[in-house]
Amino acid sequence: MSFLDHINSELEQTRAAGLYKVERPITSPQGGRIETDSGTKLNLCANNYLGLADHPALRDAARGSLDSDGYGMASVRFICGTQAAHRELEQRLARFLGHDDSILFAACFDANGGLFEPLLGPEDAVVSDALNHASIIDGIRLCKARRYRYATSDMTDLEGQLKLAREEGARHIMIATDGVFSMDGTLANLPDIKALATAYDAILMVDDCHATGFMGPGGRGTPAHFGLSADILTGTLGKALGGALGGYISGPQPVVDLLRQRARPYLFSNALPPSIVAAGLAALDLVEQGDDLRAQLFQNTAHWRSGLTALGFDLLPGEHPIVPVMLYEAELAQEFARLAYDRGVYVSGFFYPVVPRGQARIRTQMNAALTRADLDEALEVFADVGRTLGVIA
Numbered sequence: 139m140s141f142l143d144h145i146n147s148e149l150e151q152t153r154a155a156g157l158y159k160v161e162r163p164i165t166s167p168q169g170g171r172i173e174t175d176s177g178t179k180l181n182l183c184a185n186n187y188l189g190l191a192d193h194p195a196l197r198d199a200a201r202g203s204l205d206s207d208g209y210g211m212a213s214v215r216f217i218c219g220t221q222a223a224h225r226e227l228e229q230r231l232a233r234f235l236g237h238d239d240s241i242l243f244a245a246c247f248d249a250n251g252g253l254f255e256p257l258l259g260p261e262d263a264v265v266s267d268a269l270n271h272a273s274i275i276d277g278i279r280l281c282k283a284r285r286y287r288y289a290t291s292d293m294t295d296l297e298g299q300l301k302l303a304r305e306e307g308a309r310h311i312m313i314a315t316d317g318v319f320s321m322d323g324t325l326a327n328l329p330d331i332k333a334l335a336t337a338y339d340a341i342l343m344v345d346d347c348h349a350t351g352f353m354g355p356g357g358r359g360t361p362a363h364f365g366l367s368a369d370i371l372t373g374t375l376g377k378a379l380g381g382a383l384g385g386y387i388s389g390p391q392p393v394v395d396l397l398r399q400r401a402r403p404y405l406f407s408n409a410l411p412p413s414i415v416a417a418g419l420a421a422l423d424l425v426e427q428g429d430d431l432r433a434q435l436f437q438n439t440a441h442w443r444s445g446l447t448a449l450g451f452d453l454l455p456g457e458h459p460i461v462p463v464m465l466y467e468a469e470l471a472q473e474f475a476r477l478a479y480d481r482g483v484y485v486s487g488f489f490y491p492v493v494p495r496g497q498a499r500i501r502t503q504m505n506a507a508l509t510r511a512d513l514d515e516a517l518e519v520f521a522d523v524g525r526t527l528g529v530i531a
């Protein structure tokens with residue numbers, strides 16, 4: 139079989155299994171309501187938790203920076219790609235998160251990809267939650283430490299793996315977990331994980347992409363939500379903090395210093411554009427100014443969750459603005475998303491490989507840009523589509 143025949147048959151199989159993803163162009167900025175080629179849609183599937191993706195303060199900051207700082211850096215950071223604002227953002231993020239310092243990457247995918255290899259050698263061990271984000275899994279694959287995996291949020295299994303890592307002579311052990319598991323919206327059990335980390339003298343790394351800016355007091359994330367701290371935190375500017383792009387690792391000074399010397403996606407990839415950095419600073423200003431956006435977000439979440447429950451939908455329990463509506467079958471999830479879209483609500487079906495087979499769902503996400511009226515409209519559409527497809531009575 140020729141190479142392209144092989145690729146085409148892979149595509150055919152993906153389509154036949156109902157797993158083929160299509161991308162729908164939107165013709166407006168990202169927001170609570172968006173424009174598409176088939177009209178206005180309520181948007182329930184962006185990571186735009188605080189509604190900052192089209193916020194005037196971020197647009198102004200980015201525009202101002204374009205004029206004063208230019209468009210691109212055309213350099214990695216250590217050659218000639220660092221402006222004062224890059225360092226300012228790193229220090230602001232670290233202060234906000236309660237760490238010594240932080241280091242910016244082009245994306246959190248890169249931050250996680252570059253984190254493990256410089257910090258852990260073959261004498262070390264990394265113990266990872268089975269449900270961790272793909273970028274953590276890839277980052278761990280790139281390091282030479284021994285790998286241990288525990289069933290998601292299973293503390294008995296985590297302890298077993300920590301014990302095993304110690305018995306097998308690990309020098310340093312790092313526990314790696316998402317702060318929030320993004321397919322389910324469930325929080326990692328950080329109090330127990332932290333206690334086990336202490337008991338087994340392990341370092342705790344938390345990827346808080348779906349929490350920084352809105353979970354916990356002041357929006358300081360999942361560790362703050364539980365009143366504790368992680369040794370190393372990774373995060374993104376691509377979700378609540380403006381939704382553009384950029385990632386970071388935050389932690390103790392020596393860790394950040396070594397990553398600046400050795401993390402490959404940092405050393406061999408371009409510096410963030412100044413406009414993104416300036417808007418990131420503006421996002422932090424808004425996040426630190428007060429709780430009103432967070433309050434709106436969580437009011438919306440409570441209203442949406444109780445409305446769906448009253449209609450009889452099968453939800454995964456939780457408190458996070460990710461509210462997954464379980465449909466189990468990939469094709470049903472796709473069909474649900476299609477019908478909802480036709481009726482003016484933009485949601486996405488999630489199915490294998492982003493969730494396990496047989497666990498397909500519509501992942502809805504709340505944001506602070508949605509109004510009560512928007513949500514009531516979306517509830518009517520969900521009721522209609524749910525009945526049409528026989529998902530609810």
Ligand SMILES: *Cc1c(COP(=O)(O)O)cnc(C)c1O
Binds near residue numbers: 320
């Ligand atoms: C979104 C996400 C990432 C990737 O972040 P980007 O900045 O978009 O690359 C990494 N980890 C988790 C848990 C995420 O949800």
